Amino acid sequence: MLARPEIPYRSAACSQGLRPSLLFWILTTLAAASNLAGAQAAPAAPQARFVVVLDAAHGGDDAGGRLTGGIPEKAFTLALSVRLRSLLAARGMQVVTTRESDSTVDPNRRADIANHANAQACLSLHGTESGSGIHLYTSSLAPAEPTRFAAFKTAQAAWVTRSLALAGVVNSSMLQAGLPVTLGRTTLLAVDSMACPAVAVEIAPKSPHDRATGGPPTADLDNVDYQARVAEALAAALLEWRTEAREP
């Protein structure tokens, strides 16, 4: 590691005026320092904050779907959001949530919160009894070039490519955790208006219902271990996403 040339602290001299030779020495030293800095790799920029938006879907009057044991989807998503927020905060990420309680939040308001957070990743959390495993959905808007003023309803268009990349990272993390994943694209009011890499994560029972016998799935949504695995996998994915984002 190259040592930086020492620059004497001269605040007093600055206030009293400097002699020409001393000023020349300081300028030379500064120039040398800048050359040294240019010769070696660019100094590491201060670590930019990494913001994640967690959007617990539904809430308040909008209960969402009805899950195993009669749990409303809004309660499931809020519990998952709280759990995931703790995991992400422990990993040094700044977390912004669209709701912290059982309150009604308009889809446009959700997008507003995400857009004002200037986030590097936005996850919209959902739960369902249909299908199985983890469903990862990105916006079906066609990719578009970023513009200074984007239409609110289709703001996600400029981020679709990044959203697909984020979905790929989450997919890898889920598969590593042994969780089956299906990928898709859809239209969701909140996600389509988000100006950030955004993925809707829908958690379904781990294995499908046995339709022939009507038997229960092996890992239902109220299974604490299953929820913990999903949250851990999501946290690992966002850690990986942060690493990728910081790589040159």
Added chain:
Amino acid sequence: MIPRYQTILFIVLLVASVAMGGVLWQLRERAHQRLIAGQDSAPTQAPAVAPAEQATLVVANDDDNTLLRQAQSLPLPQDPGERARAILGKLLDLYAAHGSAHPVPGGSGSIAQVFLLPVSAQNSESGAAPGSSNASGAMPRVEAKPAAPKTSDPIPSDSGPLLAVVNLTGAFVAGHPSGIETETLTVLSLCGTLHANLPRVTQVRFLVDGKPGATLAGHADLTRTYLATDDVAQP
């Protein structure tokens, strides 16, 4: 003694009242005849037994998030809107059946009407109505395309693209399972089925009980126009 002028006034008013009564009676009779004539020509013709035809259904599967083409034989009316409604009804009957891979209650009665409208020039140029998109690729995918039976396209008029407006019943929407995957598959399978059987249908919009609805069951956006293509319907 009643003055003469009052007697004359009374007689004139009496004649006028009787005349107006006569006119009203005549109008009533005419209205009655008109109603009877309307009833005669109005509703119920005995249903003609339509010949069975091949239709292609794009059937959703929740387990693997796929849309699979399936040929079905069913009697189809000649009117394009009724034809589209009958085909979509058959699709929803499959979903309502026991053991369906995409269980959705409701059945054929869930489609109230299907209207087919010419796509406006502006929409044709942009590829979709405002608010829609034309994303390419992505899931869900349509698999295993058996030779899709090309049904005749009995829509009169020119050969321009059509917008199908599907009016869903409120009961269907209320009973639809909630979830991004299941709702997306329902929408895409309806759009795909319409396009597979009526190739001129390139765009699809949804109404609920005749009015625009925000979402199908809390997730899939019904405010947008969906594009229907050969591969898969795209929102």
